[in-house]
Amino acid sequence: MTAAPPSPFAGQARWATVPSTIGGVSGALVAVLYATVTLDRPPGTNGAFIFSVVVGVCAAVLLGDVLQQRGLKALRALGSGKSKPSPDAVKRALREVHKIPDRAFWINIISWLLGASGIGLLYRSTAVVPWAVVGRLFFLGAVLAPITSVLTHVLIIGRSRTVFEKLAAHLPLAEVVAALPATRLQLRARLMTFTAISVMTPTLFVLDAVVFRTDRAMARLFAAATPELQVQALAQGQAEGLAAIVVAATLVILMVAGAGILVGAALGEPMRAITADARRIAAGDLRSARINAAEDEVWAVASAFTGMQAQLSDAISQLIVAGAAIGSTTGELVQTSTKHQGGAAEQASLLAETSATTEELARSAKHIAENAQSVAQLAEQTLQAAQGGMKSAEAFFGSMGRMRKGNQAIADSVVRLNKRVQQIGRIVEFINGIADKSDLLALNAELEGTKAGDVGRGFSLVAAEMRRLAESVITSTQEIGRLIEEIRDATNAAVMATEAGVKATDAGSALSQQVSEKLQTILAHANQTFDAVRSISLATHQQQSGTDQLATAMADVLSSTQASASATQQIVAANADLSTLSNDLKQVVARFSVS
Amino acid sequence: MAADADSKLGGVVLCRAGGHRLAFPASQVAVIEVWSEGGRPIPNAREAYALPTQPGRLLLSDTGDGVVVDTLEVATESADLLPSPRVLVGGAGGSLRGFLSARDQLWPVLQLADFSLYLAGLEPSGAGR
Amino acid sequence: MSEQLQSHLVFSSGNSWYAVPADRAAEVVSFPELTRVPGAPSHLLGVFAHRGEVIPVVDLCQLTGDKGGETKRAVLLRLARGALALTASKVAGVSLVSGKLDPLGAGGVHQHLRGPAKAAANDVAVMDPEGLFEFLCQGG
Structure with a gap:
């Protein structure tokens, strides 16, 4: 101390x-x-x-x-x-x-x-x-x-x-x-x-x-x-x-x-x-x-003056601080509003783009609505077609059944015909055998007649004639045989064809059954599709109106934003003025030196 | 030409080999056995028709020569031996004795031992003729 | 050889026409199922019984190397040394044959066939039955 x-x-x-x-x-x-x-x-x-x-x-x-x-x-x-x-x-x-x-x-x-x-x-x-x-x-x-x-x-x-x-x-x-x-x-x-x-x-x-x-x-x-x-x-x-x-x-x-x-x-x-x-x-x-x-009045003056000076100093100090604050704030404000101006411009351009997109969307929605309309029409047509197809399939099914019956009848007839033809064939074969034997007999008779010389000439001629007869019979029976063969082939083919026809009609019936079932499914699907498409159409219609509203709203927003942008420009201008004023204030205040 | 003793046959063994008919004089057949593949190497009648062998019956002569056939039956009734046409004389290694008409059909009658030898002389497995 | 006019039985085997002297031709037969003879050559189709006689059937097509279809018909030749049946697709009948009778070949079966000759507008080979028979007896 x-x-x-x-x-x-x-x-x-x-x-x-x-x-x-x-x-x-x-x-x-x-x-x-x-x-x-x-x-x-x-x-x-x-x-x-x-x-x-x-x-x-x-x-x-x-x-x-x-x-x-x-x-x-x-x-x-x-x-x-x-x-x-x-x-x-x-x-x-x-x-x-x-x-x-x-x-x-x-x-x-x-x-x-x-x-x-x-x-x-x-x-x-x-x-x-x-x-x-x-x-x-x-x-x-x-x-x-x-x-x-x-x-x-x-x-x-x-x-x-x-x-x-x-x-x-x-x-x-x-x-x-x-x-x-x-x-x-x-x-x-x-x-x-x-x-x-x-x-x-x-x-x-x-x-x-x-x-x-x-x-x-x-x-x-x-x-x-x-x-x-x-x-x-x-x-x-x-x-x-x-x-x-x-x-x-x-x-x-x-x-x-x-x-x-x-x-x-x-x-x-x-x-x-x-x-x-x-x-x-x-x-x-x-x-x-x-x-x-x-002392006395002078002290009153001095103290008042000092108070005034202090107040003034404080005020100026505050003014300087405030001026600086205003300056910086104004600067920030200018900066911000400039930025905002840029942002607003950008926003305006973006909004313009968005607006264009929305308009496009509206157009697309309209297009979709139209498409949905045509799809609905198509679905309706499909439904009708499916219904028609259903009827056709049922008709076809009936036709197939009738055809099957017809085919069966044909097959039965052909089988009967084949039997007859076979019987004929056996008969013809029998005739042919007889003719062959006749031919052989005639041939041998002719041979014998020839061996007998002049005596047997007449016999030979008869035998030869017999032979020709037998040969013509053979030719005929061969012809008949060939015809029978053809008939047999034809009937076989017919049998096969009718069998195939029956099978085909069976298959056709099955197919038509399937087709019918499928058509039933298609019909159900078409119904669903029609309903769905109607819903879609409705939805797209609503969407279209919604998109139209959106487009309108976007246009409003755009105009608002443009107004906002111009307002921002005004703000920027105002802020610039304010900044100038703040600078002026600063300069004025700067004339005072405060501790 | 045709000796009476020869023209009569006192019973024959009617054989079949691959659908073909054969006949042997019953007197020449000592024993009939069953033959199967892998058995004794006995000439097979099928080889004469260029057919593959198969199990069958074995006909053995007194001398031990044998021939295998598919099936056989014995015809006991005596029958006439039809002479062989000239173009066929000496056929089958000289074992063809003639023909026999039996069961509405014609049967070549063969000397068993000679036919066995003839078959043995053919190329193995009946590939040749 | 000299030209002659004689009755011949004209028949075909395969695509070829043959003529045998009518006096050698016994008859035209329709043969039943043949019996094969073991060890016989392939042109010897088999034998059949005809009126108590064993007849060998020769297929001319196989003998001449010709192509031929199957047939049940044959020409039965009856010769001094025996009988013989030749397969015939068709039998034209008895005709007069004209033409030369020179052998158609130097060896084999063809030396027993002669020509050129014609019978009923057909080119025919005139057969020497005995020669053919001998040829066959020697084993073909």
């Missing part, structure tokens, strides 16, 4: 009240100077007088200092490090510092009065001094107390302002202003007091000097026995102490003048500072908002 950094307020309390001491000592010197000239001290009391003055002045100065320091407890605590520079401590210190000039003024007056009284009493107690001297000393103190107090006050004001500003730097300006409400508006009273003191002090001095000199001259005049002595006394009175009085008066006037100058300066200083700040703010510099220490 020993290594703790020295407090920034160390020694400030002492420093602030130093003018009090200086002013007191200076005033005392003037007073002593004047007193030495104008005070009728009994002879031989100079030592006592000097002692009394030194003790009195020191005591007064000490008292004043102690009182003043007591008025700066919080500041001293801060300076010695006893208390932390917490806002409350700083606020207390601020209040102390703000009050200290007034406090010093009154402490000075009291000190002076007490000091003068003390000196007078001490002087009388140490030497035999008339009460008049004591009274004069008190009078001198009372006359000089206001002016030195004013002087001290003005000097302390300067210093207290410095300390005040140092302290104020540790607090937010608003809190400083809040901690010191400008309630005591005493500028007029102060000026009146100052004016009164400024006027009264020289007046009283002059009055005193005149009264003293007159009194002394009168006394010498009365004491002079002769006129010569009286003239001499007058001359002596005129000359005596004039220089010292002039010096003292000069000093008083100088003090009054100095006080006046200092008061003016003390009054003008905050105003100048405020003016400088105002100029600075006017120039756009809001960085170092600071408080200007002042």
Whole structure:
């Protein structure tokens, strides 16, 4: 803890009240100077007088200092490090510092009065001094107390302002202003007091000097026995102490003048500072908002100004932030709306495509509906055809049955015919055998006849004739046989054909049965198909109307989107304007520099 | 030319081989046995007609010569031996003795032993003629 | 040989026409089922009994190497040394044959066939029955 950094307020309390001491000592010197000239001290009391003055002045100065320091407890605590520079401590210190000039003024007056009284009493107690001297000393103190107090006050004001500003730097300006409400508006009273003191002090001095000199001259005049002595006394009175009085008066006037100058300066200083700040703010510099220490109405002005400056700074800061935010937001907005514009355009084009597609879809749906219609017609035709086919198949089935019967009858007939033909064949074969034998007999008879020579010639001729007969019979029977063979082949073929026919009709019947069944199935399917197609047709019809609605809706959406796109363009334009405005705002705000 | 002793046959064995008819004088047949494939190598009458052999009956002579036929029957009644036409004389290795009319059909009558020899002289398995 | 006019029985076997002297031709027969003779040559179709006599049937087509159809009819030749039947597809009858009677071949059966001759507008081979019979007796 020993290594703790020295407090920034160390020694400030002492420093602030130093003018009090200086002013007191200076005033005392003037007073002593004047007193030495104008005070009728009994002879031989100079030592006592000097002692009394030194003790009195020191005591007064000490008292004043102690009182003043007591008025700066919080500041001293801060300076010695006893208390932390917490806002409350700083606020207390601020209040102390703000009050200290007034406090010093009154402490000075009291000190002076007490000091003068003390000196007078001490002087009388140490030497035999008339009460008049004591009274004069008190009078001198009372006359000089206001002016030195004013002087001290003005000097302390300067210093207290410095300390005040140092302290104020540790607090937010608003809190400083809040901690010191400008309630005591005493500028007029102060000026009146100052004016009164400024006027009264020289007046009283002059009055005193005149009264003293007159009194002394009168006394010498009365004491002079002769006129010569009286003239001499007058001359002596005129000359005596004039220089010292002039010096003292000069000093008083100088003090009054100095006080006046200092008061003016003390009054003008905050105003100048405020003016400088105002100029600075006017120039756009809001960085170092600071408080200007002042008193009374000027403090009200300064605090109000500081508050205004703080408010302005805040507002400008917020404005800058807001401007930046607006700028960035506007930028984003522009970007977004530009993007959106692009998006909207894209969306519009996509929607245009979609709309075209939807129109196409609508056309397709119409086409499908038409197709479905024709399919429905086809299905109906198919149904009718299937029904017709069914009837045809049934008719065919009946025909097949009749054909089968017919075929069976034919086959039976053919079989009977075949039997007859076979019987005929056997008969013909028998005839053929007879003819063959006849032929052979005739041949042999012819041979025998030939062998018999001329005798047998006739026999041979008959035999030959017989043979020809037999041969013609054989030829005929062969012809018949061939015919029978053909008939047999034909009848066989016919039998086979009729059998095949029967089989074919059987197969045909079976097939027609199958066909009938299939047609039944087809009929059922066709019915289903017809129903399905009707449903499809209906559905496609509905779909078509739906697609038409969709197409209309798409067209609406498209026009909306196009409107939206143009709106977006307007927004983009508006945003661009806004961006420009934001930039302007930024530029305006940029003229102000905020910490 | 035709000796009476020869022109009469006192019983014959009527045989069939592949649909063809054969007859042997019963006096020449000593024993009739059953013959099957893989049995004794006996000449088969089928070979004379260029037919494949098959199981049948075996006719054996006194001398041990034999011929296998498909079926046979014995005709006990005596019959006339018809002389062989001249164009057929010496046929079947000289074993043809003539013909016999029996069962309304004509049968060639063969000398059993000679026919056996004739068959044995043919090419094996009856491939030749 | 010299040209002569004599009654011949004219018949065909296969595509060829033959003529045998009418006095050698005993009759035209229709033969029943033939009995094959074991070991007989293939042109010897078999034998049949005819009026108590065993008649061999010769297929002229096979003998001459001609093509012929099956037939049940045959011409029965009766010669001094025996009887013989020749298959006949058709029998034209008895005709007078005119023409040359030179042998139609140097060897085999053809040396017993003579010509060229004509009978009833047909080209015929005039047969020498005895020669043919001898030829057959020697084994064909």
